[in-house]
Amino acid sequence: MPMDLTNTDMEQLDELTCIKHAYQRGDFLYRSGAKFQSLYAIRTGFFKTQVLHEDGREQVTGFQMAGEIIGMDAISSDAHACDAIALEDSEVCEIPFSRMEELSRKLPSLQRHLHRILSREIVRDQGIMLLLGSMRAEERLAAFLLNLSQRFAARGYSPTSFYLRMTRQEIGSYLGMKLETVSRTLSNFQGAGLITIRNKSVEIHNLQKLQRFVGPPPECG
Amino acid sequence: MPMDLTNTDMEQLDELTCIKHAYQRGDFLYRSGAKFQSLYAIRTGFFKTQVLHEDGREQVTGFQMAGEIIGMDAISSDAHACDAIALEDSEVCEIPFSRMEELSRKLPSLQRHLHRILSREIVRDQGIMLLLGSMRAEERLAAFLLNLSQRFAARGYSPTSFYLRMTRQEIGSYLGMKLETVSRTLSNFQGAGLITIRNKSVEIHNLQKLQRFVGPPPECG
DNA sequence: GTCGAAACTTGATTTACATCAAGCGGCACA
DNA sequence: TGTGCCGCTTGATGTAAATCAAGTTTCGAC
Secondary structure (H helix, E strand, O other): OOOOHHHHHHHHHHHHHHEEEEEEEOOOEEEOEEEEEEEEEEEEEEEEEEEEOOOOOOEEEEEEEEEOEEEEEOOOOOOOEEEEOOOEEEEEEEHHHHHOOOOOOOOOOHHHHHHHHHHHHEEEEEEEHHHHHHOHHHHHHHHHHHHHHHHHHHHOOOEEEEEEOOOOHHHHHHHHHHHHHHHHHHHHHHHHOEEEEEOOOEEEHHHHHHHHHHHOOOOOO | OOOOOOHHHHHHHHOHHHHHEEEOOOEEEEEOOOOOOOEEEEEEHHHHHHEOOOOOEEEEEEEEEOEEEOHHHHOOOOOOOOOOEEEEOEEEEEEHHHHHHHHHHHHHHHHHHHHHHHHHHHHHHHHHHHHHHHHOOHHHHHHHHHHHHHHHOOOOOOOOOOEEOHHHHHHHHHOHHHHHHHHHHHHHHHHEEEEEEEEEEEOOOHHHHHHHOOOOOOOOO
């Protein structure tokens, strides 16, 4: 939780983030419809969030990793609007939201931080809307890999070599395509020498080239 | 702005919402990249928000009407992340955000309200992700019409008879399809007796039937 | 180590939607 | 009261991705 708090602020904030929990792969952090109590800061591990349509269709709405906050969708109606499921053994800090509201009334920097986090989620979602609404399969997958790359890099891991914690099916759900298309497109990237993919481990050989995939097809010449 | 405020709270809030502006059709309320100062409450009229990809592609991320708040995406980075454009002559209240933060530290009910608004936007976006990621064109358009219907109804207008303020192109951008597909699908709905559409005026004949379109194709029998 | 279920890859075929193309209609403006 | 443009509709054709269908690999449970 990087923010511009003084030490004493930090101490007060500690009161918030003290309830730690461990989850195993497959565990639900929360379920859609559950009463909202807390936000959750992921300390270690990997989660997915998904919304379920009444007709059984599901849409993965995000993959969350260490340092990210989830549960913000639940504030609006006091009930969670999606499921959050651990994709690997994970640790989270539970942040009781009423405490957070109370404290953020006293600490402007905490208040500001909370607002930014909420807003960042909105911006993230808009980016996914752009991706789902106006990109082709190849571009979506390239954008997805680059996004993971950046986030791993920001955490001190390699931006070019990492494990996918999720299945092809889950990637497909997130990106609005079928698992076969995910598999095929990854194979194409590999065939083009952009990446090496072996099961869930990815190696990106050329970030720039992959970046160039995210954009309109090169028919403009 | 319906909320549970006492009268004196209400008076303090009035200080916030006093800067009124008028916009004509086509005017920008704000542009992507502009410095963030304020949220905007739409009093009358109709807006669209859109994100622009560097390669020129654009994605409409929402249509906003009276009573709705826009500009929340800008909080995270102190700069607007999308354009907001009036689709008809409109009036908005500018809400300076620093004032709002200040005041919401004193008024827990305002604080709570702000958090709910931010969270509601997140939930809305997730719904659009579901729509874009896992629905067919027909379902998306049905869902779109039903959403407009509900929102008009909530404002005291007819849920079954209304004007579309946006072009087929804009609907298509929002729903991740081409304008021709929007046009064709609307024609199909009309052919099936679900709606009457004449230019931008829509009449929904059967909300239930339209509702049933939002769901998996009836192959389950 | 063996078995069985999931996850994944790859190919053949189908399909929903995009693209290309032409004509119509309503509205702003002269 | 025309006239030109933009938004819209509709048809013909093309194509990206879905679907259907094997076959292979991986991995967890026993």
